Amino acid sequence: MADTLNVDPATEAVTLSKSRHAVCLEAAWEIEALALKLPDLVRVEVGDDGGTSLVVRGVAARLNELAKALQSGLFDEAVTVTELQRRVLLVIG
Secondary structure (H helix, E strand, O other): OOOOEEEOOOOOOEEEOHHHHHHHHHHHHHHHHHHHHHHHHOOOOOOOOOHHHHHHHHHHHHHHHHHHHHHHHHHOOOOOHHHHHHHHHOOOO
16 A cells, blocks of 8 residues: 655645554554553652642643544544644634
């Protein structure tokens, strides 16, 4: 199967080969899985104000949201570009 990534300059439409699409989704799934496990790897030490664990949880949550946006962008035609931009660029409103 050809490994293709084509961009139509007139419409800016992007076409991915099935194999390229599959590996992109696989990467997004792995990012999501790692993000979900990351908070479990931080142990709160006695006397720690929890700052480190809170930062790790925040980073993990953001990685998870980015992974889900990537999955949606590659797989779900019902999700609009505007919705993806809101998720990725943290546009509120």
